[in-house]
Amino acid sequence: MLAEATNPIIRWEYLVDEWDRIETALVQHIQLVVLGVGLGLVVASVLAATALRFRWTTAPITTFTAFLYTIPSVALFGLLVPYTGVSTTTAVIPLVGYTLLVLVSSILAGFRSVPASVRDAAEGMGLSPARRMLTVELPLALPFIVTGIRVATVTTVGLVTVAAIIGEGGLGRLILDGLRRTFLTPMTVGASLSIMLALILDLALWSVGRALTPWTRHGRRARR
């Protein structure tokens, strides 16, 4: 039995004494999330563009991303270790892979939600395909894409903690470190901070999405 006095759920001095460690872990956590979602967005955009341009590729792309998503995260991190070692690459590859399903389907849903009449009107106004894509279709697809990014980000925050098992993993390392030493404070700090990080990032992206698409705030109650 642990003595309450020596090993409380949280020892507040730890926050002050070990702040450097906490900060490093937090920064690494955010870096991995940004890297995972950022690269994921790049890959997903390419895949979605391919699916939109060549319709027959939609099914294989969707199936492939769905397959990636079903691989257990612990297994995928483990599978890569023999090949890419214990490195940031090993952590980032699965993170990117897991964002693809959500991101590709949100981009596709977004662009497919653009009414044909709007597309025709843009074409009638003489916009080139590239301009039509950037100035008309992309803004209309944005609410879907932002939602996809939010889901991907929150999921990635959770997955990064799992990456701690291969020695990466930001705040997850605090959790594991606490477990190894049966010292409760780092576990509590790491877990609480990653939950808070997920909620804060979700809220931040939601605000960004709202600011980018002011027209969705009122009206548009009619079904698509």
Next chain:
Amino acid sequence: MTIVAQAVRRDIGLFEWLFDADTWTGGNGILAAAGDTVRLCAAVVVTATLLAVPLGALLAHLRRGELAATWVVNVGRAIPTFAVAGLLVPISLRWGLGFEPWPVFIALTLLSVPPIFLTTFTAVSQVDPVVVDAARGMGFDGRSVLLEVESALALRVIFTGVRVAAVQVVATEPIRAFLGGGGLGGYLRDGLGQNNDTLVLGGAILVAALAAVTGVAFGALERIVVPRGVRRLRHQGNRPGSSDRSSDRGEHGQASFQPAGEGAVDPDGGLRLVGGGMR
């Protein structure tokens, strides 16, 4: 922690390890570890189903709780399972309950309630009002409508929710080994700890295989559980749902949910279930 590390040679080949009978049997064998995993996962899925299905069905039947449903999704998907389990371990230790299985059990239950609740809620609220009216006209009371009409028609979609949740739970359960517990994740943990690639690869393959088997098993179970009449509705493309709601279907054949208020503006459509937390 009282976990006995796997005593495995470092230079053993993957096939040699996987095809050795000793690897599979005994107290430290794969079968025992897999059994451990399956038992915990089964307990989690049963608990989550017992919590989520009655609640979801009742709320949908009463046409209430759309806000609660939205809340469950948004909070549910924001919960990092590993972190929640990590947060519960200190509390569990403080209460003298040990490292496991309670923290992981609770975290996995939290992971699996949202998809089951949502599919149930969506499926029941999408049952064609004409059918419900017809049942009422035939003298069914509210209870019978819920139990014999709405639940029956919603069964297939509800089952999809349970399957999604079960696969997620099986895929996530290996974190337990890293939180001082047992189960299939132990091979990965020991492999990483001993720098033994064979154990890491073998463990990863076993975990992935069990998740895949779970998906297939639930597919088979669905054929047994869902009445033939309800299944036929799907084959005719004649889903039990009013036509103006049919756009609410997710892209991946899973039911999705759009709350009436915000839903018309909120483009979450097919995404919400897909992003239900992490594996």
